[in-house]
Amino acid sequence: MSLTGTPFFLTSLTLLIVAVVLPFALWGRIAGPPLVRGLGRLLMLLFAQVTAITVVFVLVNNANSLYDTWDDLLGTGSHVEAARDLGPDGMGGRQIKHEPKQLQQFRPADDPKVGAGVQMTDLQGRISGVRGEVYVWLPPQYNDPAYRDKKFPVVELLPGYPGSAKSWMGSLRAAEQLMPLMQNGTVKPAILVAPRTNLLPGADTGCVNIPGKVNADSWLTVDVRKMIIDNFRAGDKPDSWALAGYSAGAHCAAKLALAHPDRYRAAVAMSGYNDPALERDSLAGKDPKLRIESNPLHILKSANAAGKPPRTALYVSGAERDGFQAGLGLRQFAQNPTTVTLRQIPPGAGHTTVVWKQQVPEIFRWLGTQLRA
Structure with a gap:
């Protein structure tokens, strides 16, 4: 059951x-x-x-999409089949342009709560060694004959921890909210992609690569990204890709976008943090070296010091003690072409899906100004 x-x-x-x-x-x-x-x-x-x-528990879990399966809840399932050392670029010496296409079979999502039009597939990551489900929603223009030759921008959606890949489609009602806005032109059309991020039992990967344990970074930024490009009319340039996350997913979105400006143009971080140790189950936060290296602020400072500020646009929202300070730090050290748009949430709003759900139209209007196919 x-x-x-x-x-x-x-x-x-x-x-x-x-x-x-x-x-x-x-x-x-x-x-x-x-x-x-x-x-x-x-x-x-x-x-x-x-x-x-x-x-x-069932009411709270269903409302917030915390645990997707019994294995997630009981900590008895792993989605990592291999975790070899892939090096600094997360590619293990391989090049995407030389990799064969990974064509997938898609089926309607197995949970009606995610809404109409959401499809899913089970992806075996060839580079990362991770296997997991990926949910995809196509904008209304995708099957319009007038757009048959058009490629679309893509937004990868990341939940908090613990969190289900279905949370953006289910609890935040992203597709349901965006459908009419894309139809009337208020929001530019984009493909929504929600991959599994809960990969190891009882642990938050922090979206990092840890040889011998997990290659979460490569799963999200290499395998999932390539699979979408191979199966859909999705742009393959950085200007066509963005990440959006809340809570732990916000940390991941900012970190991955700043670390991979060759893959992503923009990122949205709602109620996130810079220091991964603020999540007690974070594998990155428990490793002194990774704790520093996976901090978005450190990534930004290091890029600036090397004379290569990332061409990355960040949208950071949060309350005074829940994400806003992290955004202030990033904005302070942002150098052209890095930009940081900061929005303060009223105090007392809470760290809940209700707060993030309300921001969906706004953040996608902003993403429309940053992405192009």
């Missing part, structure tokens, strides 16, 4: 109703000595508490 499916929710709700009714029906009818009666009543109370907690 799927963790996020309707059957599991209805089963949990049914058990809760039974757990509430049971004490009223049997409390005074339990026979036997006092110890047996007391134990029976205690078990009924525990059953009621467990079922109530389960229903609350």
Whole structure:
């Protein structure tokens, strides 16, 4: 039974109703000595508490897309099949232009919560050694005969930690919100791509490559990117690609865009952070060297010191103690052609999907000014 499916929710709700009714029906009818009666009543109370907690968890999980599968929840599944040392560029000595096309079979998304038009595939990363699902949504213009010769920009969508690849389509309703805006021209059309980021049990990869453990950077910036270009009319130049993330996904979006200006033109970071150690389960944050090297502020400073400020546009939003300070730091050290657009969220708004969902139209209007096919 799927963790996020309707059957599991209805089963949990049914058990809760039974757990509430049971004490009223049997409390005074339990026979036997006092110890047996007391134990029976205690078990009924525990059953009621467990079922109530389960229903609350299911509601919260479904609303925020925290855990996608039982393996994600229980920490029993890994999506890493190999993690060899791929070097500084994350390519392991290979060149994308020499790699054969990776054509995929797509099917309708297996969860109706993501909305109409979302399709998915199971991708085996040839470079990264990662395997995972990737969700894709095509803009309304994609199948319009007037656009048959046109390539489209692409935005990779990254969730927080823990987080499901379905969160942007489900909890944030990105495709549902953007469909009418793209149809009326308020937002420029773009392909939305939501890859799995929860790759290791009980750990946030920080979107880095760690030889012997995981190549999360290469999964997102090489394998997923190439697969989309191979299967859709997607632009293949940096000016056609952007990343957008919230919370831990915001950290990843800023880090990856600044580290790979040869692959991405822009990034959106909502309620994120620069220091990966702020996420206690971050593998990058636990490694002293990686903690520095994967900090977007360090990446920006290093590029400036080398005389090569990245041609990257960042949009950073957040509250005073929830992402805004990180954006101030990046804006302070941004040198042409790097740009940082900063938006402060009112205090008390919270670190929730409700806050990020409200920003979807705005951030995609901004992305439309940065990307071109």
